[in-house]
Amino acid sequence: MKKELRKAVIAGNWKMNNTPAQTTALINEMKPLVADADCEVVLCVPYIDIPAAVEAAKGSNIKIGAENVHFKASGAYTGEVSTDMLKEAGVEYVVIGHSERRTYFGETDQTVNLRSLAALNAGLKAIICVGETLEQRELGYTETLLKFQTKMALTNVKPEQLKNVIIAYEPVWAIGTGVTATADQADEGNGFVRAAIAEAYGADLAETVTVQYGGSMNAKNAEELVSKVNVDGGLIGGASLKAQDFSVIVKAASK
Ligand code: PEP
Numbered sequence: 001m002k003k004e005l006r007k008a009v010i011a012g013n014w015k016m017n018n019t020p021a022q023t024t025a026l027i028n029e030m031k032p033l034v035a036d037a038d039c040e041v042v043l044c045v046p047y048i049d050i051p052a053a054v055e056a057a058k059g060s061n062i063k064i065g066a067e068n069v070h071f072k073a074s075g076a077y078t079g080e081v082s083t084d085m086l087k088e089a090g091v092e093y094v095v096i097g098h099s100e101r102r103t104y105f106g107e108t109d110q111t112v113n114l115r116s117l118a119a120l121n122a123g124l125k126a127i128i129c130v131g132e133t134l135e136q137r138e139l140g141y142t143e144t145l146l147k148f149q150t151k152m153a154l155t156n157v158k159p160e161q162l163k164n165v166i167i168a169y170e171p172v173w174a175i176g177t178g179v180t181a182t183a184d185q186a187d188e189g190n191g192f193v194r195a196a197i198a199e200a201y202g203a204d205l206a207e208t209v210t211v212q213y214g215g216s217m218n219a220k221n222a223e224e225l226v227s228k229v230n231v232d233g234g235l236i237g238g239a240s241l242k243a244q245d246f247s248v249i250v251k252a253a254s255k
Contacts, residue, residue: 002207008226008233008253009166009210011042011065011127012240013095018045020052026243027056033247037061038254039233043240044095044127047081054090065093065127068101071114083122093125095235097153099172109152116153120161127166127235128153129214130193134173146189147196159201166210167193168235174215176237183224183231186213190230219248226253 018026023045034041044065045053053064070080086094096119097112112128119126130149132142150167157165169189174181181189190211198206213225214235225231233253239245 003229003232005208006210006232008039009042009127009212010037010039010233010246010250010253011044011093011095011166011168011212011235012246013067013098013214013235013237014043014045014049014240015067015100015237016046017241018049020049023049023052024056026241027053027060027062029243030246031057031060031062033243034250035061036254037250039250041250042093042127044093050086050089050091063092064090065095065125066091067095067098069094069096069115069119069124071111071118073118083118083124086124087122091124093127093166094119095127095129095168097129097149099129099131099170099175103172109149112149112153113155116165117156120157120164123164125164125166127168127212129168129170129235131170131172131175131189131215137171137173142189143192146192147199150193150196151200154197154200159205162197162201162205162209166212167197168212168214169193170214170235176216178216180216180218180221180225181213183221183228186215186225187228187230189213190228190232194230217249219245222249222252223255 042063096115101107116126132145210232212233213231217234218239
């Protein structure tokens with residue numbers, strides 16, 4: 001295992017939280033707390049907050065991401081936002097296929113693949129979420145499902161585009177529930193994701209891809225989770241809304 005080949009990425013996913021004014025205040029509070037990070041620090045924020053976030057993060061080590069992107073370049077897609085719009089606004093990362101989008105907004109493995117291709121072809125970094133439900137885990141399908149979702153998401157992604165791919169393993173039963181996967185479960189799930197990438201692209205390339213864990217990661221459990229060989233940082237929901245907690249997670253990933 002070659003963890004040293006990969007830079008850890010700690011990404012906050014704010015979901016539908018914070019107005020533009022609250023965005024400015026929270027990022028200003030976070031900036032000094034994460035300034036010494038030895039990992040990538042990203043905040044993925046609602047579309048309406050992007051200009052405020054980009055402005056507040058200017059000159060700091062915080063990168064800004066979006067929480068979704070449409071796969072068409074432009075046209076009659078009311079309510080959607082394109083890669084060009086995000087890039088011009090200063091966005092560098094985009095979350096794709098979050099379980100909340102899969103559950104509430106009809107996201108499928110096919111649309112996750114289309115969004116991933118659009119983001120990568122535009123030069124954005126894609127944080128692609130995969131994860132099993134509790135029922136799927138109890139039926140013994142975790143490995144099959146994680147490999148299938150990973151391969152589907154990466155269909156037609158070129159090997160040279162993998163440097164802009166981050167996969168976030170997020171067990172659905174651990175997101176926003178306060179129930180965290182054990183460090184061993186996180187490591188195993190991330191290992192299944194990496195094995196799927198190896199099957200598609202070869203082991204050497206798979207070793208270079210950042211695979212995060214997400215699901216109730218917090219200031220208390222982050223250090224143990226990110227110490228695992230297959231866990232290259234995290235996608236953080238609730239704890240990314242609190243500057244102090246988020247900075248503790250960033251510090252854990254910087255060790
Ligand atoms: C998420 O939104 O991706 C997430 C992992 O949320 P939480 O940390 O709140 O479980």
